[in-house]
Amino acid sequence: MGHNSITDTMDVSLISPSISSYKWKDGTLKLGIMASGNGSNFEAIARDIDDGRLSAEIKVLIYNNPDAYAAVRAAKWGVPAVLLNHRNYKRRQDLDGRIVQTLREYGVEWVVMAGWMRLVTSVLIDAFPNRILNIHPSLLPSFKGSHAVEAALAAGVKIAGCTVHLICLEMDSGPIIMQAAVPVLPDDTPETLHARIQVQEHRILPDAIALAPILYGSL
């Protein structure tokens, strides 16, 4: 390391729990991924599966914004992508009903919200009890909601991070599976901090997908 430069801390992160202490389950997880935008977390999951680091199969991507880049990534990886545009549904429950139907059609067992920016209802949660993971760009329970990175910066925290948790009815509040912490640097903007957090998201989301079935039930 160079001497004393604050940028030396760029690669420093703390992830908990360490997955090396768990014995992996045999079998292939059948995943359904939900995304609203860029889909870099979708890509991280697909890459880890491809590399043999995660024993899973992405059965379907569900996306809600017609121009979501996640759909382009799905095509690249040969994953079926289904657009369920929330604007076409009067009530959240109606959208969630279609989501459940689609996930079942594709034989999904575990659901991963990888940048899904809509609140979900009991229609979805009750259909996949303790089987829905979400990635959030803060160290929960701090900074819930849709502007978590901006809120962390505004609060002046010196450590930020990301969390993978199980979904429950209360937003960003279900049991925590895995977290990664990163430093906040003096010149950070929301963009630079988010980019640093995303490097860790791409590490912990695939690991948390492997860990959740060990902690919360069978494959």
Ligand code: GAR
């Ligand atoms: C991620 O940073 C994720 O944590 C966040 O959206 C981003 C999606 O990135 N999710 C939330 O804020 C949910 N409340 P991606 O589309 O590149 O995966």
